[in-house]
Amino acid sequence: xxxxxxxxxxxxxxxxxxxxxxxxxxxxxxxxxxxxxxxxxxxxxxxxxxxxxxxxxxxxxxxxxxxxxxxxxxxxxxxxxxxxxxxxxxxxxxxxxxxxxxxxxxxxxxxxxxxxxxxxxxxxxxxxxxxxxxxxxxxxxxxxxxxxxxxxxxxxxxxxxxxx
Amino acid sequence: xxxxxxxxxxxxxxxxxxxxxxxxxxxxxxxxxxxxxxxxxxxxxxxxxxxxxxxxxxxxxxxxxxxxxxxxxxxxxxxxxxxxxxxxxxxxxxxxxxxxxxxxxxxxxxxxxxxxxxxxxxxxxxxxxxxxxxxxxxxxxxxxxxxxxxxxxxxxxxxxxxxxxxxxxxxxxxxxxxxxxxxxxxxxxxxxxxxxxxxxxxxxxxxxxxxxxxxxxxxxxxxxxxxxxxxxxxxxxxxxxxxxxxxxxxxxxxxxxxxxxxxxxxxxxxxxxxxxxxxxxxxxxxxxxxxxxxxxxxxxxxxxxxxxxxxxxxxxxxxxxxxxxxxxxxxxxxxxxxxxxxxxxxxxxxxxxxxxxxxxxxxxxxxxxxxxxxxxxxxxxxxxxxxxxxxxxxxxxxxxxxxxxxxxxxxxxxxxxxxxxxxxxxxxxxxxxx
Numbered sequence: 001x002x003x004x005x006x007x008x009x010x011x012x013x014x015x016x017x018x019x020x021x022x023x024x025x026x027x028x029x030x031x032x033x034x035x036x037x038x039x040x041x042x043x044x045x046x047x048x049x050x051x052x053x054x055x056x057x058x059x060x061x062x063x064x065x066x067x068x069x070x071x072x073x074x075x076x077x078x079x080x081x082x083x084x085x086x087x088x089x090x091x092x093x094x095x096x097x098x099x100x101x102x103x104x105x106x107x108x109x110x111x112x113x114x115x116x117x118x119x120x121x122x123x124x125x126x127x128x129x130x131x132x133x134x135x136x137x138x139x140x141x142x143x144x145x146x147x148x149x150x151x152x153x154x155x156x157x158x159x160x161x162x163x164x
Numbered sequence: 165x166x167x168x169x170x171x172x173x174x175x176x177x178x179x180x181x182x183x184x185x186x187x188x189x190x191x192x193x194x195x196x197x198x199x200x201x202x203x204x205x206x207x208x209x210x211x212x213x214x215x216x217x218x219x220x221x222x223x224x225x226x227x228x229x230x231x232x233x234x235x236x237x238x239x240x241x242x243x244x245x246x247x248x249x250x251x252x253x254x255x256x257x258x259x260x261x262x263x264x265x266x267x268x269x270x271x272x273x274x275x276x277x278x279x280x281x282x283x284x285x286x287x288x289x290x291x292x293x294x295x296x297x298x299x300x301x302x303x304x305x306x307x308x309x310x311x312x313x314x315x316x317x318x319x320x321x322x323x324x325x326x327x328x329x330x331x332x333x334x335x336x337x338x339x340x341x342x343x344x345x346x347x348x349x350x351x352x353x354x355x356x357x358x359x360x361x362x363x364x365x366x367x368x369x370x371x372x373x374x375x376x377x378x379x380x381x382x383x384x385x386x387x388x389x390x391x392x393x394x395x396x397x398x399x400x401x402x403x404x405x406x407x408x409x410x411x412x413x414x415x416x417x418x419x420x421x422x423x424x425x426x427x428x429x430x431x432x433x434x435x436x437x438x439x440x441x442x443x444x445x446x447x448x449x450x451x452x453x454x455x456x457x458x459x460x461x462x463x464x465x466x467x468x469x470x471x472x473x474x475x476x477x478x479x480x481x482x483x484x485x486x487x488x489x490x491x492x493x494x495x496x497x498x499x500x501x502x503x504x505x506x507x508x509x510x511x512x513x514x515x516x517x518x519x520x521x522x523x524x525x526x527x528x529x530x531x532x533x534x535x536x537x538x539x540x541x542x543x544x545x546x547x548x549x550x551x552x553x554x555x556x557x558x559x560x561x562x563x564x565x566x567x568x569x570x571x572x573x574x575x576x577x578x579x580x581x582x583x584x585x586x587x588x589x590x591x592x593x594x595x596x597x598x
Contacts, residue, residue, distance in 0.1 A: 023231075023234060023439055027234070027421075030231075051224050054222050057443055058220075058230075058447060059221060061447035064444055065443075065447035072187060072504065072505055078185060096186065107210045107214035108218055111214035132218075133218055136218060136221060140217075
């Protein structure tokens with residue numbers, strides 16, 4: 001279990017690095033395009049690059065977002081519930097998140113099959129749409145795994161506490 | 165079972181999931197996906213999920229979100245809030261309550277760099293609270309002013325609140341940004357009037373700070389020059405038609421990073437940390453948006469907005485009364501719901517109603533964002549109050565909430581003024597864009 005957690009943490013770190021690099025690259029592309037336009041030479045296909053990099057930025061950050069507890073929850077009733085119920089809900093929410101991201105990955109992979117079949121690509125640079133759908137699905141699977149591990153760890157922690 | 169009964173059951177499930185602390189995005193996703201599956205079949209729900217996840221993640225309009233978040237985060241770590249505060253202090257610091265007014269002006273300036281209220285409250289809190297404490301400001305005034313001033317972050321453009329509103333209601337981001345300028349300045353002015361009144365009636369709350377010499381004033385103003393320059397280039401670039409909002413965001417982020425490196429206030433590690441924080445916030449926002457795009461078709465299929473609209477229309481209330489009712493509901497909800505979550509949960513129901521009644525969607529956007537701001541300082545879940553508490557450890561939470569009351573009232577007066585005079589919001593977009 002520890003080995004799986006360490007591997008997942010490394011992959012989550014890697015996806016965050018890719019997302020962060022994507023954001024910096026995005027700034028660079030737009031700046032190059034704006035400066036180029038000033039001199040009459042805008043960057044060809046910048047729109048394609050920006051929108052496809054955005055996929056990496058958004059889904060590259062999903063796993064680290066969960067790891068850092070970035071999802072907004074309404075916690076005003078928290079203190080009215082028993083501690084055991086709150087722990088159960090935390091584990092259940094993580095499990096629910098895992099299912100949600102697994103569903104995103106599965107439906108986007110199905111959609112990618114269509115993109116391959118129809119040879120769908122971006123307007124100017126003809127970047128295959130499926131590449132980015134596969135990337136999105138990969139990041140979603142990683143997020144689902146991270147959430148599943150968190151759910152298992154919380155459940156195991158709760159049962160250890162209960163035994164004590 | 166008819167469609168709107170299914171819709172009501174879905175909304176009930178959503179409420180239960182939110183109460184038991186399931187994250188907002190997950191709760192909306194589950195209700196939206198299964199609601200669509202029940203009303204339209206699983207293949208349609210799967211297809212909607214695949215298309216929305218990829219379309220939103222690759223949306224050209226939404227590129228503005230991570231870029232403005234990055235700009236705000238880098239501005240925070242490079243201490244640009246300090247320069248803005250120093251310049252405002254040099255001008256008005258020596259009058260009674262001047263430090264508090266300088267804080268509000270600094271918040272307003274920082275709001276034009278960052279679309280986030282939390283970032284504004286946090287960075288300005290770190291800068292201004294110790295200064296106000298040093299000059300014996302009452303902690304209710306000092307903490308109240310930082311919590312309230314921070315909320316300017318989502319009214320003065322660039323604003324993530326306006327971007328999310330624009331995406332959810334298919335309005336122009338540029339028009340909304342323009343519409344936020346005058347209301348933002350009006351609110352800033354109302355805050356300064358509030359501080360002046362507090363210090364007029366309770367002089368001990370905000371003693372005058374030491375006066376600054378002419379060269380000191382000049383130095384402080386020159387220090388803030390580059391930051392003001394970035395604000396002028398980015399926001400002015402959008403209004404002048406030189407940049408799209410996305411380009412302005414990238415140019416602003418690029419300039420902030422460049423200025424940080426040139427002044428030595430930014431290093432690679434700090435930039436990397438700010439970038440990483442930006443993708444985390446972006447992921448939070450984007451998952452909520454994906455979920456909202458699953459929930460909205462479900463609500464539309466269940467005819468709930470239509471049902472609520474017809475019920476309200478049945479009362480034969482004038483449009484202004486309906487608008488007032490909706491704003492009152494948003495104000496109450498804002499006390500309990502996180503502002504952003506409140507917006508994505510309520511807009512699918514309220515927006516069709518107000519547009520059907522002929523209310524201008526841009527004007528409505530300004531009113532919604534202002535109520536969202538008020539929620540940020542309303543007990544019991546006023547996020548900005550908790551942010552200020554994290555900086556002002558020795559001030560009890562209750563005292564901070566007492567401190568924000570006059571500013572909350574100032575916001576209420578501003579909301580009423582904006583509701584009575586739509587021209588304040590619509591003047592700039594109508595004259596500059598048409």
